[in-house]
Amino acid sequence: MKKIFAIAEYTVKENIRHKVFYTILLFALVIIISSVLFSMLSGEEETRVILDIGLGAIEIFAFLSAIFAAVGLVLGEMENKSISLILTRPVRRFEYIWGRYSGILSISLFNILLMSSGLLFLLFIKGWSFDFRFLLAVTFIFLKVVIISALAILISLISTSPISSISMTFFLWVLGHVTDHLKYLNHVLLEEGVKITIFLKAIYYLLPNFQYLNIKDYIGYPNPLVGTTIFWQVAYSLAYASVATWLSVLVFSRKEF
Amino acid sequence: MVAIRTENLTKIYIRKHLFSSKKTNALENLNLEIEDRKVFGLLGLNGSGKTTLLKLLVGLLFPTKGSVYIFEQKFPHLSLLSRIGYLPEFPCFLMYLTASEILHFYGKLYGLSTKEREKKVEETLDLVDLKENRNDRLADFSKGMLERIGMAQVLLHDPELLLLDEPTSGLDPLGIKKMRQTILRLKEEGKTILLSSHFVTEVERVCDQVGILHKGKLKRIIKMRGLKVSLEDLFTETVSEAV
Numbered sequence A: 001m002k003k004i005f006a007i008a009e010y011t012v013k014e015n016i017r018h019k020v021f022y023t024i025l026l027f028a029l030v031i032i033i034s035s036v037l038f039s040m041l042s043g044e045e046e047t048r049v050i051l052d053i054g055l056g057a058i059e060i061f062a063f064l065s066a067i068f069a070a071v072g073l074v075l076g077e078m079e080n081k082s083i084s085l086i087l088t089r090p091v092r093r094f095e096y097i098w099g100r101y102s103g104i105l106s107i108s109l110f111n112i113l114l115m116s117s118g119l120l121f122l123l124f125i126k127g128w129s130f131d132f133r134f135l136l137a138v139t140f141i142f143l144k145v146v147i148i149s150a151l152a153i154l155i156s157l158i159s160t161s162p163i164s165s166i167s168m169t170f171f172l173w174v175l176g177h178v179t180d181h182l183k184y185l186n187h188v189l190l191e192e193g194v195k196i197t198i199f200l201k202a203i204y205y206l207l208p209n210f211q212y213l214n215i216k217d218y219i220g221y222p223n224p225l226v227g228t229t230i231f232w233q234v235a236y237s238l239a240y241a242s243v244a245t246w247l248s249v250l251v252f253s254r255k256e257f
Numbered sequence B: 001m002v003a004i005r006t007e008n009l010t011k012i013y014i015r016k017h018l019f020s021s022k023k024t025n026a027l028e029n030l031n032l033e034i035e036d037r038k039v040f041g042l043l044g045l046n047g048s049g050k051t052t053l054l055k056l057l058v059g060l061l062f063p064t065k066g067s068v069y070i071f072e073q074k075f076p077h078l079s080l081l082s083r084i085g086y087l088p089e090f091p092c093f094l095m096y097l098t099a100s101e102i103l104h105f106y107g108k109l110y111g112l113s114t115k116e117r118e119k120k121v122e123e124t125l126d127l128v129d130l131k132e133n134r135n136d137r138l139a140d141f142s143k144g145m146l147e148r149i150g151m152a153q154v155l156l157h158d159p160e161l162l163l164l165d166e167p168t169s170g171l172d173p174l175g176i177k178k179m180r181q182t183i184l185r186l187k188e189e190g191k192t193i194l195l196s197s198h199f200v201t202e203v204e205r206v207c208d209q210v211g212i213l214h215k216g217k218l219k220r221i222i223k224m225r226g227l228k229v230s231l232e233d234l235f236t237e238t239v240s241e242a243v
């Protein structure tokens, strides 16, 4: 546990010393602030627009920073071989992966909290009355990041170049948001007489289901959420992420350096 | 006691291409025994398998066949890693950390307490003459300074067995001399050292025993004490007759 913590700690250190980290945060804050401008231009309710743009920005930038950390740091360390000075010490392979992963999650959590406070501040200035679902929305953005970071690590371990890992992760991120279309695709194919239902079903269950976690769509609308759904959504995210991370451990344990 | 023993240690690299795969026999049926408290030199041409052997001994590579015993315990074994110090051929660090931060980080991986770490880090930084640079980032270090940090991380946890992959490459004459003194001092302290090199003269000066590796095979083991002929001649003879 101590070693996992040590590795997580230096992952955080590594991240905050990178310029990319600040660039991402800065960009996010600029977009969140400029949402005020958009809100004035559009005819809709001001806070609604700020909320939409703000949460969207938080999600995208949290995703970008997680990808940067997972691919840049983990793959980078394997490529430049500095990993060999870690693995030749009494560190188990799973400790390395979980340490890296928890470090990346800590950074993401910090990023999300910072960006959300910025957004909240702005909303309050505009006279928004607090809705607890804001917290839920932010939590669920984090859950998505929990899943995508685990996948990004797994992909970095399998693929050979940063470019391919990043594009693969992007691809999964997008696909994960449109999984429901697979059902539609299946429907259309069946009508055409093509039966690949099992195959599509398999893909449907293998892909991360981000649509399932899109809580921010609900804020401001009548609330369709109940406690049990939230419980299952959280359980789903944690289970998905830990399976992916243990798969990473499995792949990593066989790797030579 | 036997510090390192290998039994039929074999490593075949397989490079997979799209339709074919290329096999390299980097190490073949290596049977080696190294006594503790000795300096053992691995001598071999480029590509003879020195780095491969050292990496197998620290668990960065997995043997294709055969086994490794360190201090008579089957390797890999996590606790053995605390007793080994490893200097890679091209030491590479997390460059954004400072000299003292990186050593503290490595120290944590041995489970050293903060107090122990502070003492050890200061000691080793002093030993490699980097005390003044302790708060400088490794990114600003010269090549020679990085080599010295490389040596610092080897000594940090006071290991009994040192595996040094070409410890003098990249050092200036003064650095080479200092490395030689360090190796001899460590031997006095009772450490076991396995080092690889392709410089006959370097090996000659510090080693008790020399193994000649050629194309993945251990061709000969030479005891330096009482050696009548020159090591260089023996070496060139061994590697040319083996062609």
Ligand SMILES: Nc1ncnc2c1ncn2[C@@H]1O[C@H](COP(=O)(O)OP(=O)(O)OP(=O)(O)O)[C@@H](O)[C@H]1O
Pocket: B013, B014, B015, B024, B025, B026, B044, B045, B046, B047, B048, B049, B050, B051, B052, B053, B089, B198
């Ligand atoms: N990762 C790898 N994949 C495939 N082949 C490899 C790999 N690493 C080394 N080899 C091959 O294995 C053989 C032994 O290499 P090794 O690095 O052990 O040699 P060496 O004795 O350390 O050489 P040098 O003196 O140049 O450092 C070489 O033929 C090399 O091409």
Ligand SMILES: [Mg+2]
Pocket: B050, B051, B052, B089, B165
């Ligand atoms: Mg080598």
